[in-house]
Amino acid sequence: MATQVLMPALSPTMEEGTLAKWLVKEGDEVKSGQVMAEIETDKATMEFEAVDEGIIGKILIAEGTAGVKVNTPIAVLVEEGESADDLEASGPVQTDEEKQPEKPEGSDVKHMDQPVVTSPGASVPGKRDRSPDFPEGTPTKTMTVREALREAMAEELRGNENVFLMGEEVGEYQGAYKISQGLLDEFGPKRVVDTPITEHGFTGLAVGAAFGGLNPIVEFMTFNFAMQAIDQIINSAAKTLYMSGGQMGCPIVFRGPNGAAARVGAQHSQDYAAWYAAIPGLKVVMPYSAADAKGLLKQAIRDPNPVIFLENEILYGRSFEVPVLEDFTIPFGKARVWREGKDVTIVSFGIGMTYALEAADKLAEEGIEAEVIDLRTLRPIDYETVLESVRKTNRCVTVEEGFPVGSIGNHLSATIMQQAFDYLDAPVINLTGKDVPMPYAANLEKLALVTTAEVIDAVKSVCYR
């Protein structure tokens, strides 16, 4: 049966091309794979191969013709015995003609009425979980963030055979920051795996293990070194569920210290919160207190998605009250209001909370009552708690350690502007680390970081005081 040979699309963007040269003539026999013509696309001259076997019955477009639209018939292939003339007499040739795929109907769907980010991982707009993290009257004990993280991992390792910890110095050395102290003794080398210094490799390996049904906890000695592995975190861990149409989840936790420690210079001092929070498919947690560290890490290990768990070296040694409960978890997307106030909302997370709370204490002495919100998770973000507070106080200051451009504060400001514009009595101020690589000198380092004094100043500024 005769078939038409159509002008092919030879690049993702080609719409028309020049039929530069025919390498076959009418009457020639062609085999599949044989080059029939040279075609100039917008990018290059390409050889065009036959797919079907047959005889060139007729050439419809002469060589040298420019502007031939994709899918235009350029020749007719016939079988032995047939002739192109017969074909012309017998009307239109049977073709494999195709409709161009139509534009998806959703391509112009408007999302104007939705928050800046309509992340499915975000909290449900208009709904806020006000329940306490644990029942009133629960006994607590004083514990450092370090101990809380260790307890969280130990409990989850005990509870689920498929949970394992891997990273540099997590086992025999007992952890570079002693978070994993004692875990090798209790769980053995199968479940507490010391790795070579090979972030890109062991991150990819752990992602594969998660695809294969395990629940890895990957410790980065610090998140600065995770940059070596960021491709595996984002392209492999975060995106595969989507790219597989929901088949291939990646239940994994990436944890370790993030942000500035002290006097370790630019390469060892960076807060990645806003980077990871930008990625759909990831969940991002950044606890401040020991109770949150414990409850959120346990939750992270149980979450079926990749979770970035950002700790802080300076906070490791701080003590907080942690509930004594058999199984204490905190759901993601639930901010914590540390202090209620009517005059201004201060939103922070992680170590930023230190400055936010200190500033609030001092401001109270001057008669300014600040409401202080700890976001705790940055993906999902509890927008509702922030918005509700801003609608009450009409003023907002955000505090974080990361760089100013594309910060979490920027994102919150945009959301507040869109959702609570009429409530604002002053522009939102975003306090961040300075727009410089972290300096080493003690005086300069202090200047590069966000400070309690800056929070106080910013609050006074939005209160016009």
Next chain:
Amino acid sequence: MAKNPADIPNVSKDELLGYYRDMLLIRRFEEKAGQLYGMGLIGGFCHLYIGQEAVVVGLEAAAKEGDKRVTSYRDHGHMLACGMSANGVMAELTGREGGYSKGKGGSMHMFSREKHFYGGHGIVGAQVPIGAGLAFADKYAGNDNVTFAYFGDGAANQGQVYETYNMAQLWDLPVIFVIENNQYAMGTSVKRSTKSPSYWERGVAYGIAGEAVDGMDVLAVKAAGQKAVEHCRAGKGPYILEMNTYRYRGHSMSDPAKYRTRDEVEKMRSEKDPIENVRELLVQGGHASDEELKAIDKDIKTVVNESAEFAKESPEPDVSELWTDIYA
């Protein structure tokens, strides 16, 4: 290319016919994909596997149920060889609901838990540690499954490959690293990218056993695959197979392939074609008549044409799919 009958390995007629059928399915499928691409039905990047069919078909013959595989973006052949349906693959190429990823992954990103196919990865080399991680999971579970981690000669220059070699050998992971050396990484020939004489030998530095294999000969591939699989199942750690093979088409559909001569391609096609090779064994050994082979050709054409029909008729994913599968 006629072989001395004494050199012809002892294989059954059914086995040979199976290889013929499986390789031909890949070839015809890819040709059809190329055609649909030309018609604008497949978009973006589309990397065809034509010429390399013996590699996946030979290795699948050495695998058992439970074994896993993971590869790069040049993945259509791997999926068909491990038993994924032509319909599901083709419909993913056209970005339709009936595709393996509901149209959300495309040519480079497809998966099947059921067939233990773990992708389809678009980042050159990224699938290598992932493959070792799958093997890690099997070893952790204490079963005897192995993982085939396929990657190209170009990918073989990525640092993460060597990070993975090191860990795989350190932890005795049951992973077979399959280097599909098709001589080119896009437009860069092997000679222009390394002075190492061979890729598999780089594993020696990590203590990993391996060998080079004629990747155009499905029987040689199967034999090497069996050896590697045995090594892994016996708990002796990873194994490297460097498959010397060749891709007939451009790197992707939009590659004019000006970096090699037409003669070079023609020579490979006429002297080393893996399908012709098996066809000759079948005919020479009197195992199959021309009619029988023609019947197989016809069957395959039907399967492929049906897959194209399915891929055209399957609707585009519902717009609501934009927002699904981001979180489990």
